[in-house]
Amino acid sequence: MRRLPCGIYNETYAQDMAVIRTKAQWALTVISLLVALALPLIIPVSSLQVVNKIGIYILSGIGLNILAGCAGQISMAHAAFMAIGAYCSAILNNAGVPFVLSILCGGFFAGGIGIIVGFPSLRIKGFYLILATMAAQFIIIHIIEHWTWMTGGMTGLSLGRPTLFGVHFGSDQAYYVVILVFLLAGTAFAQNLMRTRTGRAFIAVRDNDIAAEVMGISISRYKLLAFFLGCFYAGVGGALLAHWMGAITTTLFNINLSIWFLAYILIGGMGSSVGPFLGVPILVLLSELLTSLTSGLMMSFPWLLNVILPLHDLIYGIAIVLFLIFEPRGLAHRWEIFKISYRLWPFSY
């Protein structure tokens, strides 16, 4: 249910349907868009790298949020689908397909493979599905690694600089704009998807698939559709990553990244549309901070290498454990609580 601020009532259907309802929401949207557009001018180029990474991961995370958070099909193969998108897009781009088109093709190809991987979900769910998708992760990466003439095997592929209509998007600032466009389109689509019949069918399938089937929802169709959409986002994210990095190997997309994606949307808040926007930045920033901390410590104390090197994982793990003990429902839950208290402000009960 949408909670409107105190004293605002919907009087027409158009008002009821609006995504952005109040003037304050409009102002916030415009301001945040302006900030997002001006970001490459404000912050230094070195930080923009992290921002680009966060943007790509958010886009990919939205896909996993649709798949796992809304449709309830938890997938441990998200990184593998990013790899499919990345490799497909890289191969097409090297063959002369324009850069944006190759990214979309990567997304569609990943989505197609996603439907195949989604087939077990018609019969199994819960832990068995998690493990089946984990198997898919290993198998996909294995195939990419050993299909040498196509994918370059262990050495990976290198890509040319992304070009569109004769304009190079090689620099971090220029590529930021590309990521922003894809991210906005992806967010708008996901936000609207949840208001359609399809989105509500996803939620019904997640909450109780047998009941959903009794109500006349074709669960096989919607589960496969969820896999297609989730993997499409992953493929586009992976393709964006590939064009940004300029060279890809399978080590970028290992099982750990799949686990991290689940962590991102879980810490953000599963099934909530703001989830990826809260979870990804916090965890990626924490990780970057710890990386720079450990590399700084390594410079000063090179003889303590064994103690410093795992410090990153240790602190990261402790952060996740502590976070879950105190807020198991994710940051989006906090955000909802804040909004509820805010909507009656300053005249609370």
Next chain:
Amino acid sequence: MILFFQLVISGIAVGGVYALVGLGLVLIYKSTGVLNIAQGAIVMLMAFITHSFSVQLGLPFWLAVGLSLLVAMGLGLIIERICLRPMVGQPLFSTIMMTIGLMLIFQAIPVMIWGTTMRVYPKYLPQAPYHIGGVLISPDYLWPFVICLCLFLCFLIYFRYSRSGIVMRAVADDQMAAQSMGVNISRVSTLAWGFSCIVAAIGGVVLATITSVGVFLSPIGLKAWPAVIIGGMDSIGGALVGGIIVGVLEGLSGGYLERVFMGIKDVAPFFVLLIILLIKPYGLFGLKRIERI
């Protein structure tokens, strides 16, 4: 043909270890419904601790193992009390995420304390290999497998006949019903984590006997997953059968297919896992739950 039997036998022995690691997973899943991703990391940690007791403190090997079993029990109790107790009643995936966090911590700690160099246990088993019809069986493979079998037998008997075993099964079947019959759920969960860590410790010692002690032990724990799923998440015997299937598959594909498909050894169990899940969605021996609305 000798090669075939050799591969099968070493596969069964390695499979026994997978089954043992898998047993730890099944114990926790059966009684608390939690999927413990950290199991492989705990296996590694306990292998290191046993190595410390036996080599660095110079204790006799069996005493070292006994001590590390105690440590494992304590570790299980602490994990359950601090990390898993607050997660009761929270969404299922949050608890899985918790074990992922634990996995990170337990993978980092051994590197910090013991570093990344490989270590070996002192030889505590007879060294002469056994010959059976031309097939060579190393004692390093035979005795661990016997230990695995004994452990499985113990747990099967425990769950079938002992009071607390039956209580654990009741909780696994229906937490709310068990609680309304006066079962103390949190105690059952504590017990399950304690047992699971003990099994992980034994698994770690056995695994490190076959290979050696090092940070690579934790990813080997991942192999227990296909084993458990093939056997069925809630079946103890299934874990044993699944473990042996995975071990033999790995051995055979490594021996015969490796020349054609590089690296097939590591993904072969996952291929079989997918096929088995498509035919039998709840594993070979898993309980099929009938769902009602």
